[in-house]
Amino acid sequence: MEQRGRTAWTERQFWFAFTVVLDILLSGASAQIRYSISEEVQDATVVGNIAKDLGLDKSALRDRGYRIVTGSTEPLFEVNQDDGILYVKRRIDREEVCDRTSPCLINLKTVLENPLEIHYVAVEILDINDHSPVFPEKEKRLEISESALPGARFQLQAARDPDVGQFSIQQYRLSHNEYFRLEVKDRGEDRKVPFLVLQKQLDRERAGKHKLRLTAVDGGKPVKSGAIEIIVDVLDVNDNSPVFAKEFYSATLEENVPVGTVVIQVNATDLDQGANSEIIYSFGNEVDSKLLDVFSIDANTGEIKVIGKIDFEVSKSYEIDIQASDKGQAPLTTDKSVMITVIDVNDNAPEIEVTSLSSSIKEDSKIGTTVALISVSDLDSGINGKVICTIKEDVPFTLAPSLQENMYAVVTRSQLDREIVRQFVFTIIAKDTGDPSFSTEKTMSVVVSDVNDNIPVFSSSPYVFYMTENNSPGASVFSVKAFDHDEQENALISYHILRDGSEGNKLISFLNINSETGDILALKSFDFETLKKFQFQVVASDSGTPSLSNNVTVNVFILDQNDNAPVILYPVSSNGSAEGVEEIPRNVNAGHLVTKVRAYDADIGYNGWLLFSLQEVSDHSLFALDRYTGRIRTLRSFTETDVAEHKLLILVKDNGNVSLSATATVVVKVVEPKEAFAASDVKSATKDDEGDNVTFYLMITLGSVSTLFLISIIVLIAMQCSKSTDYTSKYLQEPNYDGTLCHSIQYRSGEKRYMLVGPRNEYRIYYSPGQPCQYTNAS
Secondary structure, X not given: XXXXXXXXXXXXXXXXXXXXXXXXXXXXXHOOEEEEEXXXXXXXXXXXXXXXXXXXXXXXXXOOOOEEEOOXXXXXXXXOOOOOEEEEOOOOOHHHXXXXXXXXXXXXXXXXXXXXXXXXXXXXXXXXXXXXXXXXOOEEEEEEEOOOOOOOEEEOXXXXXXXXXXXXXXXXXXXXXXXXXXEEEEOOOOOEEEEEEEOOOOOOOOOOEEEEEEEEEEOOOOOOEEEEEEEEEEEOXXXXXXXXXXXXXXXXXXXXXXXXXXXXXXXXXXXXXHHHHOEEEEEOOOOOHHHHOOEEXXXXXXXXXXXXXXXXXXXXXXXXXXXXXXOOXXXXXXXXXEEEEEEOOOOOOOEEEEEEEOOEEEOOOOOOOEEEEEEEEXXXXXXXXXXXXXXXXXXXXXXEEOOOOOEEEXXXXXXXXXXXXXXXXXXXXEEEOXXXXXXXXXXXXXXXXXXXXXXXEEOOOOEEEEEEOOOOOOOEEEEOOEEOOOOHHHHOEEEEEEOOOOHHHHHHHHEEEOOOOOEEEEOOOOOOOOOOEEEEEEEEXXXXXXXXXXEEEEEEEEEOOOOOOOEEEEOOOOOOOOEEEEEEEOOXXXXXXXXXXXXXXXXXXXXXXXXXXXXXXXXXXXXXXXXXXXXXXXXXXXXXXXXXXXXXXXXXXXXXXXXXXXXXXXXXXXXXXXXXXXXXXXXXXXXXXHHHHHHHHHHHHHHHHHHHHHHHHHHHHHHHOHHHHHHHHHHHOOOOOOOOOOOEEXXXXXXXXXXXXXOOOEEEEEEOOOOOOEEEEOO
């Protein structure tokens, strides 16, 4: 039996050694440098100079944001960004960090930004002898039959020491006695189990009780120890221990099996009879309390069942010590180990960790620019732990594998344009290759930052504005507006008038523009009779670096106001007053032309259309005044009773909204006829009448031609200015308009003005070659 036990123990030692070597190899593969430091050292204790050992430039560490990537727990270490020295941040208890794992390695991930670098550093926490061996009880009672033969072994409770290596329990010492000696079974991983071995058969009649002292000693200097009092009660009869059917028990078990699953059944027999041969199964005294939450053993059948969660990622195997005890008055117990191997199944979804993320990227970034760095992991093993990463949406980003395994860089794969898409929200999918497969999604958001790549655009080009003469100096007359597709400073627009200093642009000096709003102010009052139109350019510039600008042409047309009163041209006396004397023979007939009042108005259109009216007259039956031509004619022949002198007061006024007027006085003297003068007067009157007739026919001809020309222009306007139809209809459909066609046509050099006149309203159409049509209500 001892030979078989030693063989089994050698196999366990082999597996333990293989696990330790594999852990060391994996730790070395993932770390570029390795330090060691004792536990319980003071805070701020120097671990090592990472920058020096990695060959990094210390002066660039802070600018590149050198840091340790930590999880949710408080980090044990911190790195100085000025010199790259690794310090202890808080007290380290190796037993708390690594339990009984040896070596105790803490793998740190360090990151350098711009450009991105990742270095792995391993720190080994060295144990110090800060714990003494402790037995679970202060006193242990054993009952041993007197029939027990020399060589019988009794397992004792092992002491526990959280320290590892040489600071763990190195040996057990038994107080001197003649009946027992001590054997220690080494199970690896600092597990030494003491056994009490009977070396001389007991005699209950000579000594019914034996007191022994078992001391556990560690390997520290000075050594630390712990002791337990062992009381051996000598019993009679039952002198055979149970024997297991197999020397070694093992089983395999898939993780996540349901509770109640039978793992294995052990079987033991006892050569005794009666109660001394009945077997009770139980876990050994050294079974970890965590195992009791996972497995149970049936005391009668020896079946080991699952009572908790089996997780491959928590433990890949379990070694359970079981005992078979008989029911004798002094039960005999036999120990056996059961090895359970856990088989991995795909029950863990991949995990995505964003190591570094740029929350914004410039729209002019080159293709291949790194936006983020991510790492993926899966707690499963084999194909269950192999992860494939993709981006779910169609975005201008792609995943580029890194030199480090399971590391990916999110880089741009096409040009960005903030004016099209301002922000990208996309999802990274990590999917393992297990069956069934598990996947994890991670949503990332990247904002595209603006660069100044758009020029200001005016709302109209060119601008055409109409302003009435006699405007108030310093008042805003019109406004231009531009917009920029960029944002913030790149879209902040300022305006200024382009002044080239030429002779034609001197008038622009009388204009000013609000650089922020684009409102244009006139610094002087304009006069239609002096200036009818002018042109200038406005420049809009953004505030980007470098600044972008655009210009627009502004055409300004001055509109007439009724600001000129009629001027009497005839009659005019020698002193400049509008007063004249006309002499006519007494024998003239009705309709005789006495004289014609002539007047002039500098305004145009209705403002310059003059009407004549007779305000005062001595005899209303004698004279009549044509309201449109200003001609004064006789209504009847003179009689002997008519007075010889008549005074006529004529009022001349224009048709502006606020009419302006002037008056003229004509004194008519009736004289006795003379033949020569009478013939001459008759001839002159006849000639005057003929002139009036010719003028009448010329006006008819001019009106007809003008009407035809107006119709042609209206058709042309309808064809070329269709976009302005709604605007025109707005005015033509006003309630007071009765559809009357043009009564007045105005011509000006370089442009054509057409006036539509109704009974109560007046509408003007302005058309210049190459310019859009403009409509305005003259009132």
